[in-house]
Each structure stands twice: as structure tokens, then as C-alpha cells.
Amino acid sequence: MRAVMPPFDSSFGEIDAASASTSQGASAAGQADTCLAVSARPLRDERGAIRGGVIAFRDINERKRNQALMEAQASELARAKERAEQESRYKSQFLANMSHEFRTPLNAIIGFSELLDEQTMGPLNERQKEFVGYVMQGGKHLLALINDILDLSKVEAGRMQLSSEWVSAEQLVEDVRQTVRPLADKQSIMLSFKVAEGLPRFFADPMRLKQILYNLISNGIKFNHRHGKVSVEVQEQEGALRMDIADSGIGIREEDLARLFREFERIEHRGPKPEGTGLGLALTKRLVELHNGTIQVSSNPVWAPPSP
Ligand SMILES: Nc1ncnc2c1ncn2[C@@H]1O[C@H](COP(=O)(O)OP(=O)(O)OP(=O)(O)O)[C@@H](O)[C@H]1O
Ligand SMILES: [Mg+2]
Numbered sequence: 001m002r003a004v005m006p007p008f009d010s011s012f013g014e015i016d017a018a019s020a021s022t023s024q025g026a027s028a029a030g031q032a033d034t035c036l037a038v039s040a041r042p043l044r045d046e047r048g049a050i051r052g053g054v055i056a057f058r059d060i061n062e063r064k065r066n067q068a069l070m071e072a073q074a075s076e077l078a079r080a081k082e083r084a085e086q087e088s089r090y091k092s093q094f095l096a097n098m099s100h101e102f103r104t105p106l107n108a109i110i111g112f113s114e115l116l117d118e119q120t121m122g123p124l125n126e127r128q129k130e131f132v133g134y135v136m137q138g139g140k141h142l143l144a145l146i147n148d149i150l151d152l153s154k155v156e157a158g159r160m161q162l163s164s165e166w167v168s169a170e171q172l173v174e175d176v177r178q179t180v181r182p183l184a185d186k187q188s189i190m191l192s193f194k195v196a197e198g199l200p201r202f203f204a205d206p207m208r209l210k211q212i213l214y215n216l217i218s219n220g221i222k223f224n225h226r227h228g229k230v231s232v233e234v235q236e237q238e239g240a241l242r243m244d245i246a247d248s249g250i251g252i253r254e255e256d257l258a259r260l261f262r263e264f265e266r267i268e269h270r271g272p273k274p275e276g277t278g279l280g281l282a283l284t285k286r287l288v289e290l291h292n293g294t295i296q297v298s299s300n301p302v303w304a305p306p307s308p
Pocket of ligand 1: 215222247250251252266267276277278280281
């Protein structure tokens with residue numbers, strides 16, 4: 001046993017014994033070092049002269065072991081974080097490269113099938129027109145999916161840059177209205193838009209704002225009944241832009257609301273399953289948050305299916 005002790009007459013008192021380790025023939029016996037905390041106190045006579053001393057040893061092995069464990073856990077955590085960040089960088093890089101590789105041929109597929117569909121290259125019979133329609137639809141669906149995945153991975157990697165400018169809410173709503181009208185007409189959905197009068201311009205990324213509005217309105221159309229209704233209200237609230245999108249559709253059960261904004265989550269509804277991937281709302285939420293906004297949802301399901 002070896003204890004490192006200060007000389008008696010110099011620094012009596014509690015000693016930080018981190019260095020006062022003792023070894024009980026450790027190397028020979030193959031045992032671990034024993035750590036002891038040592039405190040020493042002088043014993044004085046009535047004139048204050050030192051007559052002796054009290055030395056106390058405290059076993060601090062447990063404390064040392066816990067400390068070592070905590071240090072090991074902290075460095076394992078730091079390594080795991082570094083690994084996760086590295087993997088996320090690889091994933092974003094991979095997705096960015098892949099999306100470029102996908103987009104180029106997809107644009108050709110969509111562009112040429114549109115040309116065929118317009119019949120400028122010659123007439124198509126009914127079946128040919130039907131098949132070209134499937135090619136075009138499939139191509140557009142894939143392109144939208146790839147764009148969403150790329151956007152999400154950009155946000156996750158913190159590389160999504162907003163191109164903000166002063167935006168007119170009326171113009172924004174008008175642009176989105178033109179885009180969603182064909183979707184609504186297809187399902188005979190009635191669209192109503194109400195923009196508060198005299199709204200000031202808002203500093204935001206117009207392309208991303210349109211994406212937010214489009215995602216929410218297209219959901220309202222998709223998860224609706226024929227001849228249903230989707231209404232959009234835009235107003236100012238405490239200096240911010242507030243957009244309310246409501247629909248008369250199938251609704252969402254209370255217990256499903258929390259899943260809505262997670263990637264690839266699609267809720268089971270009765271009836272035919274509309275097209276989609278479950279990325280729209282996850283991306284919408286992130287885009288809203290990038291603008292320092294919040295998104296909320298409430299629903300009164302009318303004929304949602306019973307819990308499984
Ligand atoms: N207005 C709504 N009414 C009822 N259910 C909805 C509504 N909006 C979203 N949901 C439910 O939430 C799920 C997630 O919506 P989200 O927009 O993320 O995905 P999606 O529309 O299915 O696919 P994507 O938007 O990627 O094309 C939907 O699949 C649907 O089940
Ligand atoms: Mg959607």
C-alpha cells in the first residue's frame with residue numbers, strides 16, 4: 001500500500017486525494033489500483049505544539065469508477081454525435097447527387113409525354129392517349145417526390161436557404177389559386193379564398209410560401225368528398241401573416257393528429273386511398289418553422305374509421 005501524504009508540519013487539513021492512490025501489489029497480483037482519500041489533522045497540546053496527528057483514509061474507488069464511467073459515456077456520446085453528423089452529411093450529399101441524376105431523365109419523360117399528349121407529332125388513338133397520360137402522371141409524381149425528399153434533406157442538413165423578399169399576400173393567393181383550381185375541378189370541390197383588405201407586404205420566401213399553401217390546400221381537396229368545400233382565409237395577426245385552411249372532408253381522428261407532421265406518415269381513412277407519399281406536411285411544417293412561424297391543426301372527423 002502506498003499513500004501520498006503531505007508533510008505533517010506544512011499543510012494539514014483535508015487533502016484532495018485524487019493523487020493519493022495506493023496499490024496493493026497491483027501489478028504482481030493483477031489487481032486494480034485502490035484509490036483512497038486521505039485527510040490528516042494535527043493533535044496539539046494546550047500550548048499549540050504538535051503532539052501527534054490523526055490520519056483518516058476513505059475508500060473512493062466507487063466515486064472513481066463512476067467518474068470513469070461517466071467520462072467514457074460522454075466520449076462515446078460525442079463519438080456517436082460526430083458519426084451521426086457525418087452520416088447526415090453523406091446522406092444529404094447522396095440525395096443531392098441522386099436527385100440530379102433522377103431529375104434529368106424525368107424531365108425528358110415528362111416533357112416528351114406532354115408533347116405526345118398534345119398530339120403535335122401526330123394523332124393518338126384512345127388507348128395510346130390513355131397510356132401516355134399514365135406515363136406523364138407517373139413522371140410528375142416521381143418528380144414531386146424527389147423534390148420533396150431533396151427539400152427535406154436540405155432542411156435537415158441546415159442548408160435550406162430562404163430567398164425572402166417583400167411579398168404581397170393577394171398576389172401569393174392568386175398564384176396558388178390558379179395552380180390548385182384544376183385539382184379542385186377534377187373532384188368538383190368548391191374553393192373559396194378570402195384575403196383581408198389592405199394587408200401590408202410580408203418579408204418571406206414567396207416560392208416556399210406558395211409551397212406551404214399548395215400543400216395544405218391540395219390535402220384539403222384530396223381528403224375530401226366530391227362536391228366538398230375548401231376555404232382559405234388570409235389575414236394579419238400581431239404583425240404576422242396568418243393563413244387558415246379548412247375543408248369539409250373526412251377529417252382526422254384526435255389520436256392521429258400527432259402523427260401528421262412526421263415523414264412518410266399516412267393515416268388510414270375509409271374509402272379509396274388518394275395518391276401521396278406522406279411528405280407534404282412534414283416539409284410544410286419545416287418550411288413554416290424556417291419562417292419562424294408555427295403550424296396548428298384541429299379536426300372534427302365526420303366519418304373517420306373506428307380505431308383498429
Ligand atoms: N385535410 C386533411 N384531411 C384529412 N386527412 C388529412 C388532411 N391532410 C392530411 N391528412 C392526413 O395526413 C397524412 C399526411 O399528409 P401529407 O400531406 O404529409 O401526405 P400526403 O398528402 O398523403 O402525401 P404528399 O403530401 O407527400 O403527396 C395524409 O396521408 C392524410 O392521411
Ligand atoms: Mg399532402
